[in-house]
Amino acid sequence: MSSNFTKVENPVLVVEGKQADNERLKAESDYLRGTIKEDLQDRMTGGFTSDNFQLIRTHGMYQQDDRDIRAERQKQKLEPLHNVMLRARLPGGIINPTQWLAIDKFADDYTSYGSIRLTTRQTFQFHGVLKPNIKLMHQTLNSVGLDSIATAGDVNRNVLCTSNPVESELHQEAYEWATKLSEHLLPKTRAYAEIWLDEEKVETTEADEIEPILGSNYLPRKFKTTVVIPPNNDIDVHANDLNFVAISEGGKLVGFNVLVGGGLAMTHGDNSTYPRCADDFGFISKEDTLAVAAAVVTVQRDWGNRVNRKNAKTKYTLDRVGVDTFKAEVEKRAGVEFSESRSYEFTHRGDSFGWVEGIDGKHHLTLFIENGRILDSERADFAGKTLKTGMREIAKIHKGDFRLTANQNLIVAGVAEADKAVIEQLARDHGLLNDGVSNQRKASMACVAFPTCPLAMAEAERYLPTLVDDVETILEKNGLKDESIILRVTGCPNGCGRAMLAEIGLVGKGPGKYNMYLGSDLAGSRVPKLYKENVDEAGVLSEIDALSARWSAERNDNEAFGDFVIRAGIVEQVIVSFKDFHHA
Ligand code: SRM
Numbered sequence: 001m002s003s004n005f006t007k008v009e010n011p012v013l014v015v016e017g018k019q020a021d022n023e024r025l026k027a028e029s030d031y032l033r034g035t036i037k038e039d040l041q042d043r044m045t046g047g048f049t050s051d052n053f054q055l056i057r058t059h060g061m062y063q064q065d066d067r068d069i070r071a072e073r074q075k076q077k078l079e080p081l082h083n084v085m086l087r088a089r090l091p092g093g094i095i096n097p098t099q100w101l102a103i104d105k106f107a108d109d110y111t112s113y114g115s116i117r118l119t120t121r122q123t124f125q126f127h128g129v130l131k132p133n134i135k136l137m138h139q140t141l142n143s144v145g146l147d148s149i150a151t152a153g154d155v156n157r158n159v160l161c162t163s164n165p166v167e168s169e170l171h172q173e174a175y176e177w178a179t180k181l182s183e184h185l186l187p188k189t190r191a192y193a194e195i196w197l198d199e200e201k202v203e204t205t206e207a208d209e210i211e212p213i214l215g216s217n218y219l220p221r222k223f224k225t226t227v228v229i230p231p232n233n234d235i236d237v238h239a240n241d242l243n244f245v246a247i248s249e250g251g252k253l254v255g256f257n258v259l260v261g262g263g264l265a266m267t268h269g270d271n272s273t274y275p276r277c278a279d280d281f282g283f284i285s286k287e288d289t290l291a292v293a294a295a296v297v298t299v300q301r302d303w304g305n306r307v308n309r310k311n312a313k314t315k316y317t318l319d320r321v322g323v324d325t326f327k328a329e330v331e332k333r334a335g336v337e338f339s340e341s342r343s344y345e346f347t348h349r350g351d352s353f354g355w356v357e358g359i360d361g362k363h364h365l366t367l368f369i370e371n372g373r374i375l376d377s378e379r380a381d382f383a384g385k386t387l388k389t390g391m392r393e394i395a396k397i398h399k400g401d402f403r404l405t406a407n408q409n410l411i412v413a414g415v416a417e418a419d420k421a422v423i424e425q426l427a428r429d430h431g432l433l434n435d436g437v438s439n440q441r442k443a444s445m446a447c448v449a450f451p452t453c454p455l456a457m458a459e460a461e462r463y464l465p466t467l468v469d470d471v472e473t474i475l476e477k478n479g480l481k482d483e484s485i486i487l488r489v490t491g492c493p494n495g496c497g498r499a500m501l502a503e504i505g506l507v508g509k510g511p512g513k514y515n516m517y518l519g520s521d522l523a524g525s526r527v528p529k530l531y532k533e534n535v536d537e538a539g540v541l542s543e544i545d546a547l548s549a550r551w552s553a554e555r556n557d558n559e560a561f562g563d564f565v566i567r568a569g570i571v572e573q574v575i576v577s578f579k580d581f582h583h584a
């Protein structure tokens, strides 16, 4: 879907006004160094001070504290128990068993939650790393060829790639492009190597030499890139600034359709913010990929709003300057003309679970990991499962690699016929593989939210398992036992669980309260529409009960829930323009 805002009269290319404070801190940071090194030595506080609090994000870390114990510590007049969350860089989500064993051990030895959390962007996070262990964490990652550069902050983030283990040749090529894009768009400053790996500082003075693509002030806001292989839109293109849709002929990649300007976040009560689908710019041959990527990034770098961070992402730049103007500038800078888009179709999202055989004769096992949380736990929703131990045992014997999906799941990839049985048994023994998981559970997803996310307004990850229990019961009662609805929960309107591309999206409004959005489609080409505001958990269930009863009784053959709610007039389709999202 494209927005109707292709042309804007007299577009404002650069927004004038007092720049956001993040612009000052990036400018003064000496290419993302700040005083992080000195701050790290300061053990008077467990946190990072002043600008370093923000700057560590560009090194892949966020300062957090456990919100479950925040009030209690305040009462005791104690500083919040500061720690960091680390997010690794893992283009295309591929990680090998040696790397897995290293992160598994680090999570046990040095994180307060003891978990590895798979994210909606094909990587993993550690939560709860204390200041004295941060450097060791980076050195551990480095020792196995991993890093966390630019997984957060105003830079290009982890580059996604469709998890497609079946067509392995095409997947391999697409994955290589994801890696090349990640490298090409990565900050070139040596700040990460100097601070965390104790490498020598190399003096360079020319800004253009240091950051030829990102520039000395980096991007106005976060930037997200994907490579996607139709027909599976598993990475959700419309959540991303820049997407390369793989076009193949005879199983070989020939080029990409380029989609620009997707994004899902909004702020409650601020109608200048809205989710937006990406626009189709046209087809390019694969040789032009890096030039086009750099051009899109530099146009956004130069024209993105540096005054108001709420309107700074590429989606807003496109609506302000017009898609045509943006696209023409990309063509000029890349020296490439987009040709007409090649035809392709997205038919579905999500992952297919269980074993599949690739065209290379290798076997691939996709495991469903609820909420992406890999942990051995006594928690009720884990029912005594030992997911973390299970993954460790598999990693010890696995000769292929692991692929993290953009839906918080994991593929044990490249298994020889002879090793299938033992891997499957380990997965079953530790609760990583369970034939009883319902289609509804597999179609449900939530962001992290409490207790670690400082922005959470309502529960998400901790709410999802019981919510799905209840929805399963409702669907069965309404004669829909094996059916599913793409159901996603996010603890606030930032949208990390991609609720704004769900058939039912619950967006946290306050403790126990959600705004309910309805009407995305199976392919993820539509943003859902607000249905009810401030619904409590009981209300969520009674709404789902009533809506699914109607779906069961009135649906056309195989009609998906999201299509039904629009056809039945329960919500209107968001079609006009995203600027009018809140009013249509
Ligand atoms: Fe996100 C901020 C977690 C995917 C939009 N996101 C955060 C922070 C770091 C909170 C913060 O700023 O302090 C959350 C940390 C929680 C925690 O304790 O771990 C957080 N986001 C996540 C993850 C872990 C959710 C998950 O359950 O998997 C995902 C990590 C992705 C990764 O590996 O890089 C995650 N975040 C997303 C997505 C989905 C996607 O990209 O496919 C979105 C919506 C798409 C988009 O960008 O429009 C998303 N996160 C945000 C935003 C809103 C950005 C904006 O445009 O305004 C924020 C807040 C911000 O940047 O100011 C945010």
Ligand code: SF4
Binding pocket: 447, 448, 449, 450, 453, 454, 455, 456, 457, 460, 490, 491, 492, 493, 494, 495, 496, 497
């Ligand atoms: Fe936190 Fe909100 Fe993102 Fe959920 S959607 S992880 S609550 S920022």
